[in-house]
Amino acid sequence: MANTYxxxxxxxxxxxxxxxxxxxxxxxxxVWSYLAGIAKQNKMTPIQIGGxxxxxxxxxxxSPTLAPSKIAQMVKGGSSAWIHDTFPDxxxxxxxxxxxxxxxxxxxxxxxxDYIRGQREHHRSRTFQDEYLALLQKHGVSYDEKYLxx
Numbered sequence: 133m134a135n136t137y138x139x140x141x142x143x144x145x146x147x148x149x150x151x152x153x154x155x156x157x158x159x160x161x162x163v164w165s166y167l168a169g170i171a172k173q174n175k176m177t178p179i180q181i182g183g184x185x186x187x188x189x190x191x192x193x194x195s196p197t198l199a200p201s202k203i204a205q206m207v208k209g210g211s212s213a214w215i216h217d218t219f220p221d222x223x224x225x226x227x228x229x230x231x232x233x234x235x236x237x238x239x240x241x242x243x244x245x246d247y248i249r250g251q252r253e254h255h256r257s258r259t260f261q262d263e264y265l266a267l268l269q270k271h272g273v274s275y276d277e278k279y280l281x282x
Contacts, residue, residue, distance in 0.1 A: 141179070141236040142200050143244050144190040145267060146208060147260060149226035151281075153185035157252075159219065163211065164188075170210045176203065180245035187260045189248040191236065200233035232264060234271050 148154045155163055160183070167190060168178035177193035194203055208227045215225050236244050247254070254263070261281070268275055 136196065138196045139193075139238050140196060141191065141193050141238065141241055141244075142203060143234045143236050144192075144200065144204055144207070144231055145187065145234075145264060146204065146231040147187035147228045147264075148185075149228055151186040151228075151260060154222060154225050155183065155185050155188070160184075162218075163215065166214055167207055167211055170207050171203075174198075174203075174206050179241060180248040182248045182251050184251050184255045184260075187264075189251065191241070191244050191248055200231075204231040204233065232267055232273075234267065 164181040164183075167181050167188065171178040171190070171192050175195060176198065179191040179193060181188065181190050183189050190207060192203070208231070212225065212227060215222050219225075264280075267273075
């Protein structure tokens, strides 16, 4: 085969440090837009970004040269600096150290996007911790609960 053709979609999930409720509804659209801008600036295709006060979901398409860990580093690092500069009362804001990363088949992209769009409603009855554990289990990711929430 002479060329490389890929369809790579990732669903990244990460929380604020200690799951503190920093991203209130008054600023969330600005934060989600900024995250999308970081993706675009780095030649990724943001599909859906959303979340609630203590965590974010990022669904995007990426090239095969970008590892999910690099994507998370770019999105989290760039947005942290911007949040500190843009919102003076958020100088103590930080993202958690790790992230959850899940592949999404092209046939499932729209259902994951719908899931992300419904975050506010979804979290009326389910905590982030419950949601995150369910995602890890659904995708068969091994974890040690001792290290999950630090």
